Each structure stands twice: as structure tokens, then as C-alpha cells.
Amino acid sequence: MSTNESTETRRGKAPAGERVADWADGRLGIYSLAKSNMRKIFPDHWSFMLGEVCLYSFIIIILTGVYLTLFFHPSMNEVEYHGSYVPLQGQLMSEAFSSTLHISFEVRGGLLIRQIHHWAALIFLAGMFVHMMRVFFTGAFRKPREINWLFGFLLFVLGMFTGFTGYSLPDDLLSGTGVRFMEGAILSVPIVGTYLSFFLFGGEFPGGDFVARFYSIHILLLPGIMLGLVVGHLILVFYHKHTQFAGPGKTNNNVVGMPLLPVYMAKAGGFFFLVFGVIAVVAAIASINPIWALGPYRPDQVSTGAQPDWYMGFSEGLIRVMPGWEINLWGHTLVLGVFIPLVIFPLVLVSIAVYPFIESWVTGDKREHHILDRPRNAPTRTAFGVAWISWYFVLLVGGGNDLWATHFHLSINAITWFVRVGFFVVPVLVFIATKRICLGLQRRDREKVLHGRETGTIKRLPHGEFIEVHEPLSQDALHTLTAHEQYRPVEIGGTVDENGVERKVKGSEKLRAKLSESYYGAESQIPKPTVEEYKEITSGHGHH
Amino acid sequence: MSSQDIPEENLPAEQDHAHGAVTVADDTDPFADPGLPPHEHRVQDIDEQAAKRSERAVALLFTLSMLATVGFIASYVAIPHDQAVYVFPIGHINALNFALGLTLGVALFAIGAGAVHWARTLMSDVEVADERHPIEAAPEVKAKVMADFKQGAKESALGRRKLIRNTMFGALALFPLSGVMLLRDLGPLPGTKLRHTLWSKGKLLVNMNTNEPLRASDVAVGSLTFAKPEGLEEHDEDFQKEIAKAALMIVRIQPDNIKDKRELQWSHEGIVAYSKICTHVGCPISLYEQQTHHVLCPCHQSTFDLSDGARVIFGPAGHALPQLRIGVNDEGYLEALGDFEEPVGPAFWERG
């Protein structure tokens, strides 16, 4: 009886929206879900939106990709071209290539969608790269976010392969050359390589199967896994709550910002449209992958300037600069010249992915961290990250050595040698330089805290000396500049246990102590000013 | 040594008090957290005129988006799909692509810009602090879970009945093999397919450009020609697969300039035929420099010396390009004197 009454009274009053929400709540429990999330706080910083760039370009790629599947024929059957692009009239090509031409020239807006899809893919991967670096340099990967770091890393790697299988689909001369390279790389795998290659291509290269197989990998398998990872990534972001930079009122136990409803809803939702809009304009003004100019794939044709999309460029660099080592023994060939780059390729990526676990082992820190580091305050980490980027960049240069040669009038052989040497030398130099820069910046922060900000005002003292007036910092600034944590190096514990028996110091212990010293020793960080130092200086009258 | 062994004092002190946001600045610690700064008003918060201006700006942006969408539809209908247009400074481009992209871009961007402008100027910008809670469960929660788990494990008797456990693991470990097995028919076994090409004794060398057999007299010193085996036509079903192995590069070098003895023997009066497929990863290598006799691969810059048995002189390729033994038949046409003596293309494990 009472329920009846209440529904009746409600029916008279409650607005339609509320009634729908009630209906959903009765089935999905949305109110409890919304209770903790509707006014969830997100901190504002431009670098926190890099992940959103990736998310939105991913959505754009899915939307445009679905559209493209409506017209694309993933088939390698040979057809004669009779579409509207004159320079290919009557040429033999696969259906995949001719349907891509059809999308580009006859489907209205097809070219635009193709270009949005491809530009968004390049931006998606560039965005993930930058986002990952943001997380890296601010230490946002620390506990409790290590798993999310790995999710992100997997997304980047899967994104690379989704991109590769995607741009190989049109079966054009450029991407076909890339697939041929992939076949050569697979052939180099000892023992099973030849078999793998025959299974992947359904026989000898190029066969008639790889486009269809890449298609199902590109549109189903990889994006499916990625979608799952993206959802997991986002759930964890919500669950952990976002990190924030140090500042007044911002602590490790809170998160300061604007509520999801309405500010973040509007900003993040609006940002989706902004990202989509920018990419659409890029696709309107800049051509990408003009396959009609490249021509259909034939294994006996090639063009100079055969490069993969940028995210595969570092692997191209690896393969280009490797010396041609080959070992022939007992009737077998070990193609080191190809196989070594094939092994280094994942190692380049893994080296950055495992870094958080190495750092947490060195520090032994098991606490949660929600306040971000300024890169300068973690000099060893920052130096490692920049060195890694320089390494990656050196390989990118190697991957584009022919274009560097023609556009800067250099010798391609000289560039190759530069990359061969630079592969080992550049990261080391960059590591040293970055660390020193970080320490310099730390020193400057220390000066600023102790002596105040340089105002640029020059004052002449009564005895004729010129000085620059320094203005003491506000407490906000003082707090922000001194809020970072500083570890002390770990020492190897006593070599004698409690019973007076000498214990063996394990190698790992020594290694850790050494690493810890290089991370947090006197050479690797500038002690932040203490309250005592500050008071001593500010109370002294000689201060200006 | 586990990380727990690191003495506490080596970790930095916990920075913040439990509820940092309300910390009051104190004289004893000039570096202490002063707490959230007081909220300052924006112009729009205190000046209704300014707020109205913002509102109008947002509405204008949304209106612009609507107009752009109308423009998109109009362009779609009105502009022929193959119409070219010159746009400075981009060049001659497709008018429809340009119009659709711009209108779509503006329609989307204006929605986003409107929403963000609205959020930035008219929605509250009071910063709020949310508390965080440790992610780790409280000890009693953990204890409950462990107890539940033990209970469940005990009730399943998995630990006690080893036979069940072992056979279950065995079954679970084995069944994915069926899936692996099913992949077997993805392709045939390699066999010796990579060792043989279409070339055989007496096959004529057919010029790629003219589709006619090549005469020895056609090939001049310093020229570059590509050839395929007689009988292989572009329309053939296995053309791609066969040309991927059989493609030939033919150059003529003054016999005096050929340094490699075998190369000279296998040539016909200085006409040499090499596989066009790079021994590195299979790109069609053909950047021939006629003065140096070097041939460069455009993909990874392996460089071969065609006057010296096509040995590798730079780059990542591991061995020389295979040479095809050629001669001339009675009518003066170039012919193969057999298949390549070694596999062409990228090296592989069984190559030997």
C-alpha cells in the first residue's frame, strides 16, 4: 500500500529526468556509483590532458575506422583498375588497393575520413609518447600507479602494431616494402623463422593472404585488447584519483581541483570536440599516405625514401645501422645483421617500461605517492629519461638517414656511422649533461628560497657598491620549492649479524647500495634548504 | 635483501600532515604548507556585464558550429567529388576534401571551444579539495578475506585431493594445444621453396619494359635493365610470388673492369645478371651507380659492388647478391644457364 502511495505522489511531482534515473537506479544502482564520482575532483594542468589527447584520438580512430570498413575490401585478388585516377588506368592491383583508391576518389568524404583516420593514428601514438614521458618525468608511475604505467606501456606497443598492420592494408608499394622487410626480419629468427614466415603469409611472400589476416588483426584483435586496456586504464585513474603538483594546500592526502560535474565534464567533453576539430582541419589541409602516388605493390619495384610511419622509425634505424653480420655453421645461417636489431627493438621499449620497478627497488619506498616530482628534483631519473629519448631519437635519425642526407647535403655513409657511434655515446653524454642541468636548477631553487627572487632592480649602497635587490618569496612559493622529498642513500647493513657471525653480503645488496649512492649521494642532489639555514640568513642584517 | 630492510631514516620524512589543506602557517616553519589560497573572483563573477559577454561568446561558438554543419552538408551536396581548386599556399587540392574537412573541423572545434569557454568563465572556479584514502585494505578486511579464502580452499579440498588437482592442471595445460594445432594450416611447410626460382637452363631473359626477350646487343655498357624469366606474365596468378624471387638486374661492365673471376665467367661479354632482391631483407635493390658499379638498396642502404662479385661493401646485408649464369642462344638472345646456385633474397636459418 505504502509503495503505491509514494509512486502516485511521485508521479505527480518528479520531473521526467529523475524518473528515468530512478528507473535506472533500480536496475543498475547508478546513484551509489554517482555519489562518489559525480563531484570527483580533477586537478588542472595542461600536461594532465595529454592522456585525454590519446583517449580522444583513439575514439576518433575507432569511429573513422568503422566507416572505412564499409568500403574497404581486404582482398588480394588481382583486378584491373578503371576508376577515376588517370595515372593508374588499366594497371593490375589488388582489390585492397583499388578499394582504397575508390574510398579516396569516388566516395564523397572518403578521402577526408581516411586522412582523419591516419592523422589521428600518428597523433595517437605521438600523444601516448608524450603522455608517457610526462608520467615518467614527474614520477607519476610510483606506487600505487605501477600497473597503470604498464597498461599505458602496453597500449603504446599495441598501438605501434595496430598502426603497422593498418598502414599495410592498402597493399601499396610503400607499405608492401615494409611488409617485405617484416618477412625478412621473421626469416632471420633462428630455427623457426622460415616456418613462422610461411604460416604468416600462407606460403611464400607475398602470397594472397596477408591483407585479410592483417585486417582481422588490425580491426578486431588488437583494437579489442586496446579497448579493454583503455577501460582498465581509465578505471584506475578514477580509482587512484589524479596526481598533482606540490603547492599550497596540496598534499599527498588530498587532491585539489575542480569537480567532474560541471567543470570537468565541460572541459573534458569540450576537449574531445577540440581534438576532433583540430584533426579534421589537419586532414583538410595536409595529405597523408597518398597511395595513388605510390602505386600498387609489386615485389620487384621500390622507391627511395622507403620509411615506416614515425613510431616504427626507431626500428628502421636499428636495422639500417646494424653491420651485416652473418654466421654460417653446420649448414645453417644465423642472420645476426637482422636478428640482433629484432631483439634490440623490444629491449629499447622494455628498458623504459621496467624503469619504475628498478627505481622502487633502489629506493625501497613502499609508500603511496600522489604529489608529482619536478623533474629537476629527481636528477637521476630525469637524466635516464632524457638519455632514453636521445637514444630513441638517434635511432629515428638512423631510420631517416637518406632524407637527412639529401636535405642537409650529407653523406649517407657518414650519417650511418654517426648513428652507429651515437647509439652508444649519445645517451651517455646526454645522461651526464641532463643530470648536471638538474643539479644546476636545484641550486637555483635553493638560492631562490634562501635569498629571494631577483627583482632586476639595481640599488646603489651609500659606499658606492651596486647590488641587485632580492625580494623574499611568499610562503606559497617557499613551500612549493621545498615540498619535495629527498632520499638518503642506502648503505650496506652491518656485515656481522646479531650473533657476531660474519654474514655474506649479497651481490644484489652491493648493487643496490651503489645505485642508491648514484641516485641520492652528495653528487646527485643538492640538499634543499632547511628552516635553520633560512632563518639564519633572513635574520642576518647583511641580507639584501 | 628485501626493501623492508631499508632503514626508515633513509626515506624522506612524510611531508604532510594528515589533513594538509587546513594547515595553518606558523612562524616556526616558514616552509610549512600555508593551505589553499583564498578564492579570487574572476571578472565574470562580479560583473554581470562580463558574464553576459561570456554567455554571448559561448552561444556564438555554438551557433558557428551549427552553421559549419550546414556548410558541411551543403558542400557534400554541391561540390563534385573530383573538382580541383587552388588554395594558397597549399596548392592544387581536392575542393570537396578541403571543404568537408574545414566545415567538420570548425563544427567540432566550435562545440569544444564553446564548452570550454563556458566552463572557464561561467562555471564555478572555486578549487575544492578531495581527500584521498589509502588503497591498501585495513588489516581486519584483509584478515576476513584470508579467512574466507582459506575456508573456500578447504571446502574445495583441492589441497588434500592431489589427484584431482594434478589431473585438472594437466587437462588445463593440454587443451590449448588444440588451438595451436589449428594454426597449422595457416601455411604450407617451407620445404625447398626458398631455394628455387623460375630460372632454368635455356630460359630467355625477358625485358621488363618491353616484355620482349633481350638480345646481348641490346645491352650497352653503363645501362641498367630489369628482366624476368620467359613465360612469366603479369596476369599470372603466381606472378607476385615468382617475381619476388626471380627479378633480375642486368648491367654491362667492360670485362677489364670486372675484378671477380667467377663473375666474368658467368657473364656474357661483360653482361652480368644479378638477383634484384636484396640479401638483407628482400627489398628490390637497384640504385645502380654506373661509374662506380655500386648498387645501393633504398631501404637500408646495403651497398654491393657489381664489378666484384656483388660483394657487400657497406650496410647491413650479410652476403653478396646471387648471380645468374647467362649465355647467348643461337639467335643472339640472352638465356639463363641454370637456376641461381644459392637461394635469393633474405637469409634464413636453413639457408646454410
Add this chain to the structure above:
Amino acid sequence: MKKLSARRRHPLAAVVVLLLALAATGGLYAAFAPASKAQADETSQSLAIDEGKKLYAVGCASCHGTGGQGTSDGPSLVGVGAAAVDFQVGTGRMPAQQPGAQIPSKKVIYSQAEIDQLAAYISSLGAGPAVPGKAQYGPEGADIAKGGELFRTNCAQCHNFTGKGGALTHGKFAPSLEGVSPKHIYEAMQTGPQNMPSFNDTTLTEQNKKDIIAYLNAVNGEETESPGGLELGGLGPVSEGLFAWIFGLGALIAVAVWVAARTAKAKKS
């Protein structure tokens, strides 16, 4: 070391570092650049001489020998034909300023009449390919699509898909074919200038050459349409990647900065 550390914060330190970096970059560049460019050749010939042999004696003989027999500085010209002269001199490659990895094209210093005189003289030394006529390289009767296939088989490996040029070994390069006249392209195929192999009429027929020239005109001519928008040099994924990073991601970051920036506060009264 202490001293260095102290000076590092000197206001001029940044300038010093910048100068050092610039010097290092310049030095590296100089070290890697294959051939330095010499001063423009000032030996502007007396244009009064209008006879091929005289022209030859002044402009060419020092490298190619007085009778075109060749010297250590330049190859023999006996039998290269009028087409080779028309190409080499007509594109400004000859006379060369200096021997080097590759003689680049530059400003043409002979008039067409003088080039013809030179060509007549050289062909008198030994028979060789003649300068092609308009009927040979003109667009009439050409099959563009066949030309595309031929271009991808014979030319793209060095000159890129649409003739944008590419790198060869040790600083040599295949030049861009943009803006090169059809006649010169024809002559280049016929004669194989410098390190380019020749594509004689016996292996690449006249019709084939005509097709290739028509294809090039279609995909790399002045009026060639790039349907998708900016061509980005026609260089493929490298320039596309740079564009995506700089203009794509760059624009998005600029937008993100605006979205996240604090709105201006009212001025305190």
C-alpha cells in the same frame, strides 16, 4: 672544478654554452658534408666566339682534352653524342666548377645556340645519340599509366615515387625531377649522365620514354593536384610524422594549455 661550478651560474655562461654548441654543430656539419662548395666560377666566357670548337677549346678542353679524348679530370667525349652535350650543358652541370662526388645542376651559362654548336662539334668526334625532337618527348600518344609502371620499375628506386629525388652513396644523390624539362629527362635516360645508368632505346624504347615523361608530368607537374592537401614534400612517412608532431600534437598541446589555464582574475580594487 670548483671554479667552473662557480662560473657556471654567470649570466654569460648560457651564451658561452650556446656559442660552443653552435661551433660544435658547425664543425660536425663541415666534417660530414661530402664536398664543400667553391666560389662561383667567374670564368664567364667571351660570348663572341660562336663556333663549337672554339667554345670547346675554352670551356671544356682543360678537363676533356683538346680533342675530346678525356683526361684524368674528365671522361672522353668521343661518341657521347649531341644529347649528352645538350643535357650536361643545358642543365648547367657542365662546365663543372670542380670535380666532386657529383656535379650538380646550376645556372646555364651558354645560350641554346652555343649549346647546339658545342653539340655539333662533339658529335663530329664520334656518333652518339642525337638531341631528341618534340615528337619524341611530347605528350601525344603517351600512355600515362604504363609510364607509371615503367617509372616504378626503372626510376623510382633512385628518384622517389613521383620524382622528388633521393640519396645515393657517399653524398651523391638522385636529383629531384621537379621542373626538369621533358627534353632533358629524355636525354638523361638516353645518355646516363654521371652515375645514372643509361636506358638506351634498345631496352627502354622511345615509346617507353615518352610514357615515363607523360607520367612524370601528370604526378609531378606544375598543375599536379594533391587531392588530400599539402603534399609535405612528397617524401612519405618522415615528413608526415614531423607534421603530426609539430602541427598536430603541437596544436593540441596549445589547446590543452588554454583549456587548463586559469581564467584571468578580476583586478583587485
